[in-house]
Amino acid sequence: MICKKCRFEKCIQENMQKRMVISQREGHLKKLNKKRRSIVNGHQQNGNNQVNGHKVSSDEDSDFNNSASTSHQNLNVDPVYILSNEEINTISEVYYQIESDLNVRRMLSHTTKSFRLAFSNEYCKIPYTKEDLVEFDYNTYGGCGGFEFAHLIDLVKAIPGSNELSSRDKNLLFRHLTAGDAQMNSAFYTEQIGFADGTLVMQDRLFYKMVPLPISGEEPGADKLFDDNDQFQKYKMVFGQKRRLWLNLCIPYCNLNISYEEHCLLKFLATWQMTFHCFDENGMKIYKRESKKLNQCLHRLCMKHENGELRFANLLLFLSHLFEEVNELILNLHMIHLFHPEPVCPALGELLNFDTA
Numbered sequence: 264m265i266c267k268k269c270r271f272e273k274c275i276q277e278n279m280q281k282r283m284v285i286s287q288r289e290g291h292l293k294k295l296n297k298k299r300r301s302i303v304n305g306h307q308q309n310g311n312n313q314v315n316g317h318k319v320s321s322d323e324d325s326d327f328n329n330s331a332s333t334s335h336q337n338l339n340v341d342p343v344y345i346l347s348n349e350e351i352n353t354i355s356e357v358y359y360q361i362e363s364d365l366n367v368r369r370m371l372s373h374t375t376k377s378f379r380l381a382f383s384n385e386y387c388k389i390p391y392t393k394e395d396l397v398e399f400d401y402n403t404y405g406g407c408g409g410f411e412f413a414h415l416i417d418l419v420k421a422i423p424g425s426n427e428l429s430s431r432d433k434n435l436l437f438r439h440l441t442a443g444d445a446q447m448n449s450a451f452y453t454e455q456i457g458f459a460d461g462t463l464v465m466q467d468r469l470f471y472k473m474v475p476l477p478i479s480g481e482e483p484g485a486d487k488l489f490d491d492n493d494q495f496q497k498y499k500m501v502f503g504q505k506r507r508l509w510l511n512l513c514i515p516y517c518n519l520n521i522s523y524e525e526h527c528l529l530k531f532l533a534t535w536q537m538t539f540h541c542f543d544e545n546g547m548k549i550y551k552r553e554s555k556k557l558n559q560c561l562h563r564l565c566m567k568h569e570n571g572e573l574r575f576a577n578l579l580l581f582l583s584h585l586f587e588e589v590n591e592l593i594l595n596l597h598m599i600h601l602f603h604p605e606p607v608c609p610a611l612g613e614l615l616n617f618d619t620a
Contacts, residue, residue, distance in 0.1 A: 360386070364417075393460075422440075424549045447585065458513070473509045477506065521578070565578065
């Protein structure tokens, strides 16, 4: 669809608003030849026009003549989903609280901190201190404990809208949340207590020294540094993925200086976006509703920055890093599950088998 006319007609057929399709630059019609200019002008005549049978209202024509605004008040959102400031604050606080509850559960599961901290009136933004961290040993690692999955099941049930999903869609949301949480929370914990020391901090309080950067296992002669091939293969599968996580996700994340509030909204927006393509029709409707709410909450939060629109765009672009690393993580876990003689994590097989959803 190189032709502008074809692109225009296709966009109108897909119910896009006319002002969002045609360039706002003044004088753009002068660049069209006489034939194509008459076609475009034909679409802008009296009252309701038609493009391939689709009506375009004169209201949209008048809107086209107004300059576009990039402020949050003029976001192109279905009126049904336009939220007031009070609604945005209420929805945002729900996500801040359920993420805080997850951190409290991790704190009590992995550390010896007092239960009294669970009843603090402040958000638990990070469950660990540097003193709580344990260095990862790939020779003895046995996978996540069952309580880690239990924490995430509780989190899925607390996500707004999840109670309306079918049992199958809840299952799928949980699986994608498990992968997204492992990546996003590792990046956030790293930014908070590990990045300055060159340390990658995982969601289960294990840490990896990343400065100097450990070998990936792909270097020539790397196998000679290990006692046997099994040890070498296990190291390569584990540390190859951790290197990617550090280089491709944690460093960009830390460079953005993402706040706790931005982290919460971005994490749950990503969870919905990673899962929606698997949903049934009802699940798709819920995804559209909840993701639009999250987008508005995140946008409003970003507008508190000096360059709010740029901040919002950078956070959304960061999601491409996350999706790529989640796909790589799933592939890596499949490889470990298939080729490791004993399962690294008892629940891994079921988690990776979407036939059980």
